[in-house]
Amino acid sequence: MKRIRKAVIPAAGFGTRFLPATKATPKEMLPIVDTPTIQYIVQEALDSGIEEILIVSGHGKRAIESYFDSAPRLEAELRKKGKFEQLKLINQSAAIQVFYIRQREMRGLGDAILCAKAFADDEPFAVLLGDDVVYNPYRPALRQLMDVYEKTGGSVLGCQTVPEDKVSSYGIVKGVPTDDPKCLRVESMVEKPAAKDAPSHLAVLGRYIIMPEIFEILEHTAPGKGGEVQLTDALCALAKQQPMYAYDFDGRRYDLGDKLGFLQATVEFALRREDLGAKFSEYLKTLKLD
Numbered sequence: 001m002k003r004i005r006k007a008v009i010p011a012a013g014f015g016t017r018f019l020p021a022t023k024a025t026p027k028e029m030l031p032i033v034d035t036p037t038i039q040y041i042v043q044e045a046l047d048s049g050i051e052e053i054l055i056v057s058g059h060g061k062r063a064i065e066s067y068f069d070s071a072p073r074l075e076a077e078l079r080k081k082g083k084f085e086q087l088k089l090i091n092q093s094a095a096i097q098v099f100y101i102r103q104r105e106m107r108g109l110g111d112a113i114l115c116a117k118a119f120a121d122d123e124p125f126a127v128l129l130g131d132d133v134v135y136n137p138y139r140p141a142l143r144q145l146m147d148v149y150e151k152t153g154g155s156v157l158g159c160q161t162v163p164e165d166k167v168s169s170y171g172i173v174k175g176v177p178t179d180d181p182k183c184l185r186v187e188s189m190v191e192k193p194a195a196k197d198a199p200s201h202l203a204v205l206g207r208y209i210i211m212p213e214i215f216e217i218l219e220h221t222a223p224g225k226g227g228e229v230q231l232t233d234a235l236c237a238l239a240k241q242q243p244m245y246a247y248d249f250d251g252r253r254y255d256l257g258d259k260l261g262f263l264q265a266t267v268e269f270a271l272r273r274e275d276l277g278a279k280f281s282e283y284l285k286t287l288k289l290d
């Protein structure tokens with residue numbers, strides 16, 4: 001069985017839900033407290049044992065490349081002023097080996113993943129979506145999926161149950177039980193169904209281990225929901241050809257594609273911080289708006 005060494009992070013979207021901020025700043029660079037959201041995603045990949053990362057970027061996303069690059073003038077300035085803590089912070093992101101490819105047209109998530117074909121080079125690979133940040137200090141969500149892959153040898157979708165009014169926001173899975181109560185064998189899946197048509201409330205939440213046969217399917221996948229090439233449609237086809245599993249991963253998951261979800265992440269990550277948590281909590285308790 002081939003090890004999972006590579007991860008793909010699609011980051012080409014316009015981020016229209018966060019305009020006007022995303023007019024000039026990639027949404028992946030919006031911070032939770034003081035750290036760009038993409039750093040949380042990349043860190044989860046590295047903590048899970050991923051060795052190579054491909055970011056599928058697009059127009060107006062150069063800030064992401066600069067973030068994972070060295071910054072000689074800033075570094076010199078921080079060194080001169082003896083700000084070594086800050087120097088360490090900016091050097092951490094520069095030490096990560098990241099590859100890039102640009103998605104030329106916004107043709108959907110499936111098309112973004114197809115851009116990773118040469119990078120994957122016939123190996124199974126991970127996908128992490130930037131809108132889904134998962135907090136689990138013990139076992140990263142992606143690592144949990146990798147464990148399932150190592151046991152089963154099949155593709156694995158990171159899932160959690162969502163309330164009925166949310167099923168139309170996600171890829172929804174139909175599966176049959178396996179020996180592991182947290183793991184279903186996927187029979188089919190559907191992208192963003194109306195609540196009444198949804199086969200379950202089990203939603204795919206931005207973490208995937210995918211077998212390389214997906215690329216041939218993606219090459220022939222017609223645009224689906226919203227006129228976009230949907231990864232969900234290609235995965236559904238793959239599930240008919242070979243075993244695929246839906247794993248109910250452990251962790252607090254935040255939907256950064258949503259303003260309320262972004263605020264929740266900001267508040268909760270700030271409360272967890274050693275340097276900020278106590279003061280921020282005090283502030284929240286006494287907060288009164290005029």
Ligand code: G1P
Nearest residue numbers: 109132170171204205206232257
């Ligand atoms: C994408 C996928 C969807 C998945 C979701 C997870 O949708 O198409 O299947 O459930 O991410 O966040 P998006 O949120 O990009 O519209």
